[in-house]
Structures are given as C-alpha cells and as structure tokens.
Amino acid sequence: MAGLGQFSLHEQALAGGQAEEPLVDAVRTALSSAVGSNAPPIPEFPDTESRLKYLRWLGGLSERLKRQKPDWNVRKEFLQTIWYESRRSGLDPALVLGLVQVESNFRKFAVSSVGARGYMQVMPFWTRVLGDGDAGKLFHMQTNLRFGCVILRHYLDREKGDLYLALGRYNGSRGKAPYPNAVFGAKRNWEISVA
Template structure:
C-alpha cells in the first residue's frame, strides 16, 4: 500500500462515522416538562449498581458476563465494553426502561459506534439530536459524544416519549426516530431487542 493511500485511510478513520438513523423532531416543551427533563439529566450519579441482596447482585453479574460475550465483536476492548454495559444497565434502569430494549435501540441507531453522526446531525450511541443539549442540557453539543451523557440523554428522551405516548412503545419508538406511526423503525428495534434478552426471557 502506498504512503498516500495509508494517509488517506488514516484521515478517513478520524472522521465521525455517519449513521443512517432518523432523528427526533424538536417540539415545544411545557415549562414543567422541560424542568423535569433538565433535572433528570443533571442528577450526577456514576453508574455504580447497588443491590439489596446477593441474589440480585448475582443476576446482574450473570447479565454482565453474558452481554460482554455477545458484544465482543462489536467492542473488542474489554474495559470499554464493560464500562459501556454497566452504564447502559444503570441508565436504562434509572429511566425505567428495559435494558435489552435500550441495547436494541443503540444497535439500530448507531451500530454501537460512539462517534456516529446521522445525516440529520444526531450524535453518539443513542443518536441524540443537538437541540436536546440546548433544551434540557447545558448547550454543549460536543458532550453528546461522552458515553454516560449520551446514554443518559437517550434514555431520558425515550422515557419522555413513552410517557407522552401513554406507554405505547410502538409510537414512542417512532417518535424517537422521527418516524412516528410507521412500522419499519419500531420493528427493527424490537427485533434487535430480542438479541439482547437473557436466556429464558421473552
């Protein structure tokens, strides 16, 4: 391979990866909703799971081991993979979401790429649109590439859409993707969700 080609490939590797995911649509938020979402984003807490008993801790450790094995090809570096999974587990539960659903959504939205950017400008693992940083964050769009920030925003936004749709997951997923009412995106996420269920789960 020529030196010029190597340099070109190296330069391409530094560019943000494009995603074909959709985009949330900016909608007016009531002041009370904006305040609640801002508070939920701002509550600083590291993804350190706490358990009431040893059995709950063992269930979590079995989940972490199983998911880590499944994700090896997508995230070969062990420490990165474990930190990612711990954070997904923490943030999904914090928002009252099923962890396998969040993993399925990330698979569809970004293919587990931290620096993915869609043609609409959505960023990171959960493809959060920049306007959310202004509406409920501190306005710093670049922070949407920070792992925990991105996962927290994504989980809080999905929870918000679920609440708006009165628990209708199909419609909430469509709203998350900016394709509300169309089946293609919810069907993809729910199909990918099944790949992240533990043995015996449905």
C-alpha cells in the first residue's frame, strides 16, 4: 500500500503486487486498445444538464487538485481522463481518485518496490500479457488510468461486486483491511455534489 501522506519526489510508491491471472476477452480488448491511444478522451454528453454537472465536477475537483497539479491544463486533462476512464469502467470517479491518491499521490512516474508504475500503480506484466511488453507505456496517463480502471473492474467482477475484496486483490493484500480502508478514506476527499 502506498503511504497516505505527502511524498517527496524521491520516495517510491509502496504498492503491493497485482497477481497475474487469466483474463476474459473483454478485459484483454479494453486494455489493448488503451495501449494504442495517445489522445485524451473528449467527454460527450446527451444533454445540457449532464454537461453542466460535469463542468461543476471538473471545477470543484480542479481546486482540490491544484496543490498536486498546479498547471490548469495538466489538471484538466488528468481529471477529464479520470472521469472518462472511471465511467467507462463503471466505477465512481471519487473512488478512482482515492485509489490514485493512495497508490501514487498523483505522481505520474511513481514506481513501487515491486515495480508497479504510474498513477494507479499498474504492474508491468499487464503490458506483456496484452501487448508488446513495453512497461514504459504505463507512464502514459491515459494508458495507466485505463489499465488501472479496467483491472479494478475486472477484480470487482471476480469478487462479485465486493469492493473491499476487489481493492485488496488490486493491491495484492486481499482480505486485509488497511489498503481498502485507506482507499475508502481517500475517496472522501474527492466526493463532490454536482446537483
């Protein structure tokens, strides 16, 4: 589990190890498509009210994230990608932001002692299983966030919707409380009312 406090630039992330296991075709397809994509996703909305809710979410969380990501364009692209990838995977964006906070404290180039990489501390074996094995691609924002969200969704499906167990599986600490509790606690920092 990554530490919950502020990291210096020289500290490692302390993520546990995700276990390599067989994947269903839908997971393999979703992750493989992330490796080939370089552009941040552009959100689309069915109506004006949905767009306004998104903009309120973006504005509110942008202020909260300013300390970790001072540049507005970087913050906007990061939040836009979090919103897109979490919703695409059927996850709560606040949960994904909480997981990112715990795993890497929002550091794009974080590397754990077991080799997990990037914002969501994805293990390098995922690139070998799904593509060319270039673990450096896990430092690409959209690739890392897509992998992380799809992997968490995969674990949530394997655990029949039990988020506590899915988070433990994600971290390699299944059945132990500290990691899921840390993510649930961090999630509260990113919950926002946009009604």
